[in-house]
Amino acid sequence: MLYFVDVYANWFDTQLGRAVVRVFEHNGISVFVHPRQAAAGMPLIALGATERAKRLARKNVSILADAVRQGYHITNQNRPPPCV
Numbered sequence: 001m002l003y004f005v006d007v008y009a010n011w012f013d014t015q016l017g018r019a020v021v022r023v024f025e026h027n028g029i030s031v032f033v034h035p036r037q038a039a040a041g042m043p044l045i046a047l048g049a050t051e052r053a054k055r056l057a058r059k060n061v062s063i064l065a066d067a068v069r070q071g072y073h074i075t076n077q078n079r080p081p082p083c084v
Contacts, residue, residue, distance in 0.1 A: 002072040
């Protein structure tokens with residue numbers, strides 16, 4: 001399982017990210033966090049910086065598409081709405 005960690009779990013609630021990993025591992029599912037993944041870009045979109053958000057999206061889509069081709073499933077956790 002490739003876990004796409006968003007900004008919220010990565011910076012504001014790191015316990016959430018660790019809990020997600022523990023739940024998967026408890027159920028016998030190995031978890032991989034890609035070291036090159038970028039932020040999802042939602043705050044950039046909210047600020048109107050859509051070109052910067054598109055660059056992040058292109059980077060992430062490339063990384064995630066490669067992972068899918070390698071057989072990974074991708075997950076993320078629900079989180080509060082992004083804030084600016």
